[in-house]
Amino acid sequence: MTQQASLVEYGARRVIITITAIFCALLEIVDTTIVNVALNDMRGNLGATMSEIGWVVTAYAIGNVIIIPMTSWLAQQFGRRNYFAVSIIMFTVASFLCGNASTLWELVLFRFIQGVGGGALLVTSQTIITESYPPEKRGMAQAIYGLGVIIGPTLGPPLGGYIIDHSSWPNIFYINIPIGIIATLLTLQFVRSPKYAEKKAANEIDWWGIAFLAAAVGALQYVLERGQEDDWFNDSTITILTVVSVLGFFFFVWRELVYKNPIVELRVLKNGNLRIGTILSFIMGFGLYGSTFVLPLYTQGLMGWTATQSGLLMLPAALMTAFMMPLIGKMLEKGIPQPYLIAAGMISFFVYSFWGYKIISPDTGKPDFFWMLIVRGVGLGLLFIPITAMSLSSLKGVQIGQGAAFTGMMRQLGGSFGIALITTFVSRRNELHRMDLVSKLDTNNPVVMDRVHSMQANFIHKGMDASTALKSAYQSLEYTVIKQQTVLSYMDVFLYLGILFLIFVPIVLLVKSNKKAGKLDASAMH
Known part of the structure; x- marks a missing residue:
């Protein structure tokens, strides 16, 4: 049996892996929209302006979009199961810290970390589900994964609204903790990693590629999230970050095409x-x-x-x-x-x-x-x-x-x-x-x-x-x-x-x- 074929799972084991991966995808996506309905409560509680509280959404999106393109490479470096488990732990710990934040900028920092952990959950859970099913069932595997991705953004607002109406805003983060702990234990117990080529030594890692990618997509996400509120190119920060994003993408593409171990x-x-x-x-x-x-x-x-x-x-x-x-x-x-x-x-x-x-x-x-x-x-x-x-x-x-x-x-x-x-x-x-x-x-x-x-x-x-x-x-x-x-x-x-x-x-x-x-x-x- 080849390594590829050995990743296919059957029976209860496949069901457990599928449920774990879907819950992780759901955690990530629900958290993208659940905070939207809580921003007003957070603003009053943390003494922030409407413009400042927007950073709670922006920081998560920036962390998310920076890490997503790197997930395949990181899974190869550390082994997919380990990387997936660490991402769930990072997301869960950051959720706890978000709920405990006492100032706006603490909350923004923890939301960024939560976004970095969450970005991996989406893409890796898709690959795990796809590879757990035999070839003839792969269309169904994508259907199951799709449930989480499509329903997630819809579940966020009513769930967030219910929690805000009946409780306080930290609880929108605390609900992630029990799910995160269970998902981590199930991942370590049931998910298997494919055999990858040898890991790269630290001096072979594409550090410049990572830096260019982070600058490009991070700046772009900021421009998109804040542009309208800051009056687009009449604001010097938006203008500078647009230039950073364009140059970042240019140098990133150049670097990835010439470097022997691209990120x-x-x-x-x-x-x-x-x-x-x-x-x-x-x-x-x-x-x-x-x-x-x-x-x-x-x-x-x-x-x-x-x-x-x-x-x-x-x-x-x-x-x-x-x-x-x-x-x-x-x-x-x-x-x-x-x-x-x-x-x-x-x-x-x-x-x-x-x-x-x-x-x-x-x-x-x-x-x-x-x-x-x-x-x-x-x-x-x-x-x-x-x-x-x-x-x-x-x-x-x-x-x-x-x-x-x-x-x-x-x-x-x-x-x-x-x-x-x-x-x-x-x-x-x-x-x-x-x-x-x-x-x-x-x-x-x-x-x-x-x-x-x-x-x-x-x-x-x-x-x-x-x-x-x-x-x-x-x-x-x-x-x-x-x-x-x-x-x-x-x-x-x-x-x-x-x-x-x-x-x-x-x-x-x-x-x-x-x-x-x-x-x-x-x-x-x-």
Whole structure:
């Protein structure tokens, strides 16, 4: 039996390994979104400004995105089981420290460490699950892993909302500790490492590659997270870090192509399927995190829902995706070409976005969102597994881990770009729609003045004097304008997000399908 074949597990052992890996992936992803609903409580508790508290999210994302491309190399250096176990321990200890933090910058530092530990969990758990299943079951393995990745961002807000409503913010970190301890023990007991080539001596390690990569992606993530808030290139820090990011990527690519032991093997991108897969992973991250970001903002900011209500709205879509996963795994195993499934997913996502564009208004109720979000759930199910299967289908040996690292990093960066662009886009569209709406509110227009006088009379009826009532009427009109401009901006977000996915449908259909997608060759594993 070859080393590759020996990594396949059967029976209870495979079930335990699969559950361990999914829990680790879930831990990482839930923690990306769970803090969003707790930022307000943290801000009050730690005496931070709104701008400063944003660092709690930014630090985690930077730690995450720096480590993801290095995971394959680190697994080779230390052995995959050891690296995975150390990452879980780092994540768990950092979770405890986050909950215990007494100042903002302590919390930011521990969130960065948590992000570094968490980045490894995502990619390594994908490789572990893939290699634990025999070749003919690999489509199903990707389906099982996909459950964690798709449901994770959705579980974060309602879980965080529930904890904040019924307890205090440190508990959103403490819930990771028991899961982390169990996952560490199960990993050390059951997960096995493939046999790698000899470890590199310290003087052969690509330290410059590590430095260039950390500078490039760390600076890029900062620019994306903070750009809109700091007014983009009008801020000197954003400008400097953009230059650092561009130069960092340039020198990183040069270094990896000339150094004999690169930290990230860029040559793996010669594989056509992986190249297409990384681009599609970026687009999927854009849509997944972008739409997960938009809806809570809209429902909480404009419609006054609580964090728990807003999070629960997304659950039916997540359950729909969970229902779809095994079905799509089976379709792949039966040889249905991945481009057809991906194109169907893109079209579903377009339908979801266009539906959102048509129905959102200040009066949209919870039932109006239901079927629209079910379509989103179907779309994400159709996208995730076929994209992952296509990306990794023709890779061999150690390239599987390298390919998983590329698709993982691009999905994360796609999410960061999506959130940064949507935030900027909403801000710009707000200004445009405001100018347009205000231009129609002419004080010489009798219809407008009738509305103002009607509201003034209403306020006088409630006991205000004429002058205060008039001021309140104008304030009320201003609030209506703000509400209307925000609705129009979110309508635009839905429309353009849908168009983006529609544009990619013909491109995806031109990709050659790999018939072995669901049945990866046994030699294609570490």
